[in-house]
Amino acid sequence: xxxxxxxxxxxxxxxxxxxxxxxxxxxxxxxxxxxxxxxxxxxxxxxxxxxxxxxxxxxxxxxxxxxxxxxxxxxxxxxxxxxxxxxxxxxxxxxxxxxxxxxxxxxxxxxxxx
Amino acid sequence: xxxxxxxxxxxxxxxxxxxxxxxxxxxxxxxxxxxxxxxxxxxxxxxxxxxxxxxxxxxxxxxxxxxxxxxxxxxxxxxxxxxxxxxxxxxxxxxxxxxxxxxxxxxxxxxxxxxxxx
Numbered sequence: 479x480x481x482x483x484x485x486x487x488x489x490x491x492x493x494x495x496x497x498x499x500x501x502x503x504x505x506x507x508x509x510x511x512x513x514x515x516x517x518x519x520x521x522x523x524x525x526x527x528x529x530x531x532x533x534x535x536x537x538x539x540x541x542x543x544x545x546x547x548x549x550x551x552x553x554x555x556x557x558x559x560x561x562x563x564x565x566x567x568x569x570x571x572x573x574x575x576x577x578x579x580x581x582x583x584x585x586x587x588x589x590x591x592x
Numbered sequence: 593x594x595x596x597x598x599x600x601x602x603x604x605x606x607x608x609x610x611x612x613x614x615x616x617x618x619x620x621x622x623x624x625x626x627x628x629x630x631x632x633x634x635x636x637x638x639x640x641x642x643x644x645x646x647x648x649x650x651x652x653x654x655x656x657x658x659x660x661x662x663x664x665x666x667x668x669x670x671x672x673x674x675x676x677x678x679x680x681x682x683x684x685x686x687x688x689x690x691x692x693x694x695x696x697x698x699x700x701x702x703x704x705x706x707x708x709x710x
Binding site: 518537 | 624626633641699701702
């Protein structure tokens with residue numbers, strides 16, 4: 479059981495470039511999430527997918543798009559990267575949207591935009 | 593609005609001493625509370641949660657947390673710290689109210705770095 483996996487681990491982009499961050503989980507979870515982590519700010523929710531076929535905005539969605547490809551995979555796309563998107567990105571999953579469920583996190587992608 | 597505060601950026605303790613990492617919260621309804629730990633260059637790992645019932649919750653690696661409704665706090669504790677406990681700790685909260693507007697979003701504190709010295 480690999481849990482939640484993310485690719486790539488590191489990425490450097492120039493301003494204006496695009497890229498897609500990949501996330502997959504093998505726990506048969508229904509809900510998946512994308513967060514960004516910035517120093518002193520904790521984690522902030524970018525987008526989430528309550529179940530396969532649905533996606534919705536979180537706290538900081540501007541500049542991002544997502545795709546829930548199937549139950550296992552949830553990708554995050556930066557269409558035109560900006561230096562403000564330099565951050566560490568975490569994907570997470572949970573059994574479902576029942577509020578008592580904890581979330582399980584991937585190892586993260588460290589993104590630098592120059 | 594929901595919020596979480598971790599008032600200490602860093603906590604320093606000596607190995608073998610008890611440790612406390614503080615967390616206070618604000619929600620409109622009853623809270624669901626979580627603690628996560630992040631080791632360097634790793635993702636967050638779930639430690640423990642409070643949903644309902646006993647105010648003292650036990651979790652992974654010997655950690656426990658005490659829910660105090662009157663003080664709106666959920667402090668993380670361990671009786672005897674280990675050097676390997678050194679990491680970044682996050683408290684998180686959800687509002688237990690249901691309804692279609694509730695997305696189940698976790699609200700995280702800013703994190704507290706725990707440094708355990710030999």
